[in-house]
Amino acid sequence: MPSLPRRFREVMRIFWLRFGRHVDNDVPEAIKTLGDYYFFGHMGLVKSAKKAAKLWKRGVELKTWTQW
Numbered sequence: 259m260p261s262l263p264r265r266f267r268e269v270m271r272i273f274w275l276r277f278g279r280h281v282d283n284d285v286p287e288a289i290k291t292l293g294d295y296y297f298f299g300h301m302g303l304v305k306s307a308k309k310a311a312k313l314w315k316r317g318v319e320l321k322t323w324t325q326w
Contacts, residue, residue, distance in 0.1 A: 270301075284320050293309070293311070293312075297310035
């Protein structure tokens with residue numbers, strides 16, 4: 259991302275650090291959102307339906323029935 263302003267790169271770096279922490283802590287909503295990012299190719303990620311499906315499945319497995 260060399261052509262982007264330095265402030266934007268810093269904001270994105272902080273976003274991924276915070277977001278990654280939630281994914282690492284197995285927060286189902288964060289895992290589902292990461293799956294969405296992979297499926298649609300958002301946030302600079304390469305589109306991958308296979309990765310998205312794995313993440314969505316992991317998110318569903320972490321949620322209990324009463325949380326739905």
